[in-house]
Amino acid sequence: MGSKRREIRLFGIILVFGLVCGIPSIALPKRVHNVGALFALTGPPSAIGEPQRKTVEMIEGWVNAAGGVNGNPFHVIVYDTKGDKEMAALALGKLVEKEGIVAVIGTSRYGIGPSVVPIIGKHNVPFISCTALPEMPGWIKGKAWFFAVKGYRQAVEAICEHLRKRGIGKIAILTSASEFGHEGRTDFIKLAPKYGIDIVADERYKRGEKDIKTHVNRVRGTDAQAIINWSDGDSQVEICHSWKDLKVKVPLYQGPEFGDRRMIELAKGKAEGVLCPLQRLLLMEKLPIEDPQMPALIAYGYSFKKKFGMEASPSGGYAWDALWMIVEALRIVGPDKKGIRDYLEENIKNWPGVTGIFTMSKKDHCGLTKEAFRMGVVKGGKWTLTD
Numbered sequence: 102m103g104s105k106r107r108e109i110r111l112f113g114i115i116l117v118f119g120l121v122c123g124i125p126s127i128a129l130p131k132r133v134h135n136v137g138a139l140f141a142l143t144g145p146p147s148a149i150g151e152p153q154r155k156t157v158e159m160i161e162g163w164v165n166a167a168g169g170v171n172g173n174p175f176h177v178i179v180y181d182t183k184g185d186k187e188m189a190a191l192a193l194g195k196l197v198e199k200e201g202i203v204a205v206i207g208t209s210r211y212g213i214g215p216s217v218v219p220i221i222g223k224h225n226v227p228f229i230s231c232t233a234l235p236e237m238p239g240w241i242k243g244k245a246w247f248f249a250v251k252g253y254r255q256a257v258e259a260i261c262e263h264l265r266k267r268g269i270g271k272i273a274i275l276t277s278a279s280e281f282g283h284e285g286r287t288d289f290i291k292l293a294p295k296y297g298i299d300i301v302a303d304e305r306y307k308r309g310e311k312d313i314k315t316h317v318n319r320v321r322g323t324d325a326q327a328i329i330n331w332s333d334g335d336s337q338v339e340i341c342h343s344w345k346d347l348k349v350k351v352p353l354y355q356g357p358e359f360g361d362r363r364m365i366e367l368a369k370g371k372a373e374g375v376l377c378p379l380q381r382l383l384l385m386e387k388l389p390i391e392d393p394q395m396p397a398l399i400a401y402g403y404s405f406k407k408k409f410g411m412e413a414s415p416s417g418g419y420a421w422d423a424l425w426m427i428v429e430a431l432r433i434v435g436p437d438k439k440g441i442r443d444y445l446e447e448n449i450k451n452w453p454g455v456t457g458i459f460t461m462s463k464k465d466h467c468g469l470t471k472e473a474f475r476m477g478v479v480k481g482g483k484w485t486l487t488d
Contacts, residue, residue, distance in 0.1 A: 131172055131173045132173050132436070133173065133174045133175075133176050134169075134170050134173050134174070134175050134176065134203060134431055134436050135176050135177075135178055135200055135201050135202045135203065136175070136176070136177050136178070136202055136203060136204050136205070136206070136424070136427055137177075137178050137179075137180065137193070137196035137197075137200060137202040137204070137205040137206070137207075138153070138154070138157050138177050138178065138179045138180070138205065138206050138207055138420070138424075139179075139180055139182050139189050139192055139193060139196075139205065139206075139207030139208045139209075139217075140153045140154050140179060140180075140181065140182065140207055140208065140209045140231075140420075141181065141182050141183055141184040141208070141209035141210055142154060142179070142181040142183075143181055143183050144183040144184045144185070145184055146184035146209045146210045147184075147209075148363075149209040149210070149414075149416040150181075150182075150184075150209035152405075152411075152413070152414045152416055152417035152420075153207075153209060153231060153416055153417055153419070153420040154179055154420075155405070155408075155409050155417065156401075156405065156413075156417040156418075156420040156421050156424070157177045157179065157206070157420055157424050158177070159404065159405065159408055159409075160177075160421065160424050160425065160428070161175060161176065161177045164428060170428060170431045170432055171431075171432060171435070173436075175428070175431075177424070178196060178200050178202065180192035180193075180195065180196060182207070182208055182209065182210075184209060184210040186216040187216070189207070189208055189216055189217055190216050190217055190220060193205060193217045193220045193221075193228075194220055197220065197224045197226055198224075202226065203226075203227075203431070203436040203437070203438055203441060204226065204227045204228070204229070204427045204430075204431075204438070204441050205221075205226060205227070205228045205229075206228070206229045206230075206231060206420060206423040206424055206427065207228075207230070207231055208230070208231060208232055209231065209232070209416070210232065211232050211233065211280065211281045211333070218243040218244060218247060219243055220243070221243040221246045221247060222243025222244075222246065223243070225246060225438055225439065225442075226246060226438055227246050227248065227427075227430075227438060227441045227442040227445060228246060228247050228248065229248045229249065229250060229423040229426060229427065229445070230247065230248065230249040230250070230251070230423075231249075231250060231251060231416070231419035231420055231423055232249070232251055232419075233249060233251045233252050233253040233254075233284075233467075234247070234249050234467075245442070246442055247466060248426075248445055248446075248461065248466040248467070249466060249467045250419050250422040250423050250426070250454065250456055250459070250467070250469075251419050251456060251467075252457075252467050252469045252473065253284065253285065253288070253356070253357065254288050254292075255457075255469050255470060255471045255473055255474060256356060256357040256378040256471075256474050257285065257288040257289055257292055258292060258470075258471035259378040259471040259474040259476060260329060260354055260378055260476075261289075261292055261293060261295075261296040261298060262296065262471060263354075263376070263378075263476045263487075264296065264298055264327060264354075265296045265297060265298070266488070267488075269298070269326040269327045270297060270298055270299060270326065271298070271299050271301045271324055271325050271326050271327075272293065272298055272299070272300055272301065272325055272326065272327050272328070272329055273300070273301060273302035273303075273304070273320035273323055273325035273327075273328045273329070274286060274289050274300055274302070274303055274304070274328075274329045274330075274331065275304045275305075275306065275316055275317070275320065275328065275329070275330040275331070275332070275340065276303075276304075276305055276306075276330075276331045276332065277305070277306060277307070277308050277331070277332035277333070277336055278305045278306060278307045278308065279308055279332075279333075281331075281332070281333055281358075282305070282331055282332055285331030285356055286303070286305070286331065289329065289331070301323050301324060301325050302319065302320040302323045302325055304316040304319060304320055306336070308332075308334065308336060309336075310336070313336065313339045313340060313343055314339075314342075314343040314346065314347065316343075317340065317343040317344060317347055317349065318343075318347055321347060321349050325351060326351055327351050327352045327353075327354060328344070328349065328351060328352070328353050328354065329353075329354045329355075329356075330353065330354070330355050330356065330359075331356040332356065332358070333356075333358040334358075335367070337355055337356075337358065337359045337364060338364065338367045338368050338371075338372075340353070340355070341353070341355075341368045341371040341372045341375060342368070342371045344371070344375075345371040345373075346371075352374070352376055353374070353375050353376065354375075354376045354377065355375055355376070355377045356377075356378075357377065357378050357379070357380075357474065359375070359377045360377050360378065360379040360380060360383060360415065360477070360484075361383075361414065361415070362383070362412065362484070365479055365482060365483070365484070370482070372479045373479050373480070373481075373482070374478065374479060374480075375478065375479045376476060376477070376478050376487060377476070377477055377478075377479075377484075378474035378475070378476055378477075379474060379475055379476070379477040379484060380415040380418065380455070380456060380473075380474070381394050381398060381455075381457075381473075381475060382398055382401070382402060382413060382414070382415055382418050382455055383415065383477065383484050384475055384477060384484060384485075384486055385398045385399070385402055387485060387486050388475075393453045393458060394453050394454065394455065394457070394458065396453065397421070397422075397453055397454050397455045398455060401413055401417075401418060401421050401455050405417065415455075415456070418454075418455035418456050419455075419456060421454070421455050422454035422455055422456050422459070425454070426445060426449060426452070426454075426459075427441065429444075430444040430445060430448075433448070445461060445466075446461055446462065446463055446466070449461040449468060452468075456469070456473060457469045457470070457472070457473030457474075458470075458472070458473070476488075
């Protein structure tokens, strides 16, 4: 798609967002609509939290430049969690009790979300998580107020579907000994048999373990037809190095956390040929213009780069989807917490975002399917679509 065509399409999209907000061109301020955001602005997860902060800053500016929400000023109050569960819980308490927020989005690190559920239940405030959530028992108070715009089980399904298409029936799984790794491992054990896939090797390693190559070497000696690594952080890069250095002949699949341009750079050529379920944002240039997510992808990707001089990332895309859902709900039901909660559950249907097409319900507060991911492969140091 030519740059001129992109710009024309973008301006139309931004105009649509203005109309979606339902804002008259001239409106007197009535009441500030405060929305909270919990992101890691400092600490190790800040590489995720900072793009999220920038994203909500951009949206806030757009909404207020158009007159606010139904004539009311719109304000996003961002608190730094530093990627810590306790700090996230404390920050949420302050947002609810002191800032008068009507909804909250966040966080930037897996595993933090559930720590805020009791506070959500206590104050009955809608919360849209920007990280995937582990399964929570139905009896946990606050679960009904918790939503998410990111899913990992769907990525497991996307990998299994791709394996089946390639006729691969035996796999080895490598997972980090962390909450994130445990969830992925559990999903593969549960879902692989449904796709006719046997797990012939199951290796776990500690985060930061120096000799990960030992685990890769073990699975190399099995009859596995593919290796799947499910972890986050630098361990994914170390797996790539071990896979290449040991000259493993079977394909390597990484989990969705590897789906970042930065990971390819960190691997320094050792990621060539690695397969991964990717967010469409990373493949935008290779998708047909008719893709239903394209309006959101162009609006976000183009605008973010123009404003901040850097590429938009999937992590920022989660913040984009979460905040636009809140803006839409505010426009329809006003600053009513229960009304916003009910709107998300009942009216987010076939909703095209950056992350995927969302259809939420009482039983599904994420609303994504495996179609949210497209299988990508590293070729020439870049992500490209695979079969």
